[in-house]
Amino acid sequence: MLLECHAGVMPPSTGLRARMRAELTAEIKEEARRQVAAEGASSLSLRAVTRSLGMASSAIYRYFPSRDDLLTALIVDAYDAVGQAAEEADAACPPDDFGGRWCAVGQAVRSWSIANPHEYALVYGSPVPGYRAPQDTVGPASRVTLAMARVVDGAARDGLLGNPSWSPPLPPMDGDALGAIATLIDLAFPNAPAEVAVRAVAAWTQLFGIISFELFGHFHNVIDEVSPVFDRALLEMGRLVGFPPPLGTAGRIADVAPGASSEVVPDGEDEVWFLV
Amino acid sequence: MLLECHAGVMPPSTGLRARMRAELTAEIKEEARRQVAAEGASSLSLRAVTRSLGMASSAIYRYFPSRDDLLTALIVDAYDAVGQAAEEADAACPPDDFGGRWCAVGQAVRSWSIANPHEYALVYGSPVPGYRAPQDTVGPASRVTLAMARVVDGAARDGLLGNPSWSPPLPPMDGDALGAIATLIDLAFPNAPAEVAVRAVAAWTQLFGIISFELFGHFHNVIDEVSPVFDRALLEMGRLVGFPPPLGTAGRIADVAPGASSEVVPDGEDEVWFLV
DNA sequence: TCCTTGTTGTGATCACTGCTCTCGTTGGTG
């Protein structure tokens, strides 16, 4: 199988040939990424890549056995990039500021997506290669999800989550629902109750839903500046999951003037949420 | 501009030729839709369409001046289909059961999406034709959004919404945020306060976020049965928007057993939410 | 050192695509 050539079963020796191969593979991916960033995945052309690198059009098949394999490599890199952005944003927060970590991860994902819209579309838009994600994408794909899950599960482990006391009751989940998310809880939320895991999934998919709407033009001529809407949605969803309010950079008490707002004055709740 | 040919500037007479033209246009779209449903939009081939219809490959350009125009026509049809599904589900509910209407619309959208995954991807995945949606798609695209907005705005008009009394305070939205959604409120939520409009956007994008994750394989090997998760997320988001609980088909009182659940027992709230 | 082996780059080639052009044919209209 030719795929093994670039998938790790390389000759163990670090000879001249192996180094040249690694270098050219990187150059091909770099040029392909440039084309995807410029024109989108659907107009990525292997021949154009080889032209830019000054090689014969058939030579590229020594490195990537098909166009889909090259795209898969780009997908893996994109997953890794967004995962790294999320992890770094998380690591920059105080570990016990779970609300702040949630917002930081969400905003890091959105920032990366806006900076790399075509790579976002490659990964979270319609799957371009034959509808079936290769196995080697699941690891990098899990990275960003696990970054979020660590925040939720950490808060749950510390007893800061659970059903928010202000929330009216939903019925307990039945057996079907519990079974449906059993492996999810096993993999990502071992310390969280099932209801929290479902809210986390809702919040997480909400994040990608609003980013997709923004990047794919569904807000065109309707919401011109998405940032404040996104920030507030991120806070609302974090609150739904049950996070304590984020500390914020300055830790300032919110300048809430309930009378001037259209919000209903809360009944005897002293916990105050405010924008970061 | 050739686009006028199929865009309405047809000879006013309803002669034999015009009827043939309309018939063939419909046949082309039907065959193209069949191909998209089978293989996805990226592998839609004009020549394959013409082959299936037994015509010369060049003849199709008399009806659609380019591949993108054919795809745009399919996009318009898909928008109309999902919009119609949402409207019909809404119309089947009692007009004052806003919680039930919200859930019905959401489930209708998901059902249509699962039944037509490639058409969903065509519309809500990465935009395939050159990143810029033609103007004639915005009308059909608004249809499903307005169906949802009517539910939210109707509930707000009847005074059933607003900030839920159980919700801890978020600060009022500042000028930037209010300006960002001014046109949105104008177009879709004239009777709703800004905070409700933002929650509606969050809930709406959450719906498409979870559907996209399901259809595009991001739940693969993590959540095998999405239905119960989706149903519960729909309820949670409807509650976040502020809808009263859905009446349900039987109107039965929920068989809630708080002790057996991992939910925290609510403090003195008598309103009960339950699954439809 | 030589010789075998496996990897690499090249050009030709195939099947296919979107799209354009020309050239007869035909339906609708004056």
Added chain:
DNA sequence: CACCAACGAGAGCAGTGATCACAACAAGGA
């Protein structure tokens, strides 16, 4: 009837992904 615009068919162009045989060459063992 005569004219014209719309139509269908076919050839052709430029471009694509992919395969093949062939030549050049590095790597490693005898």
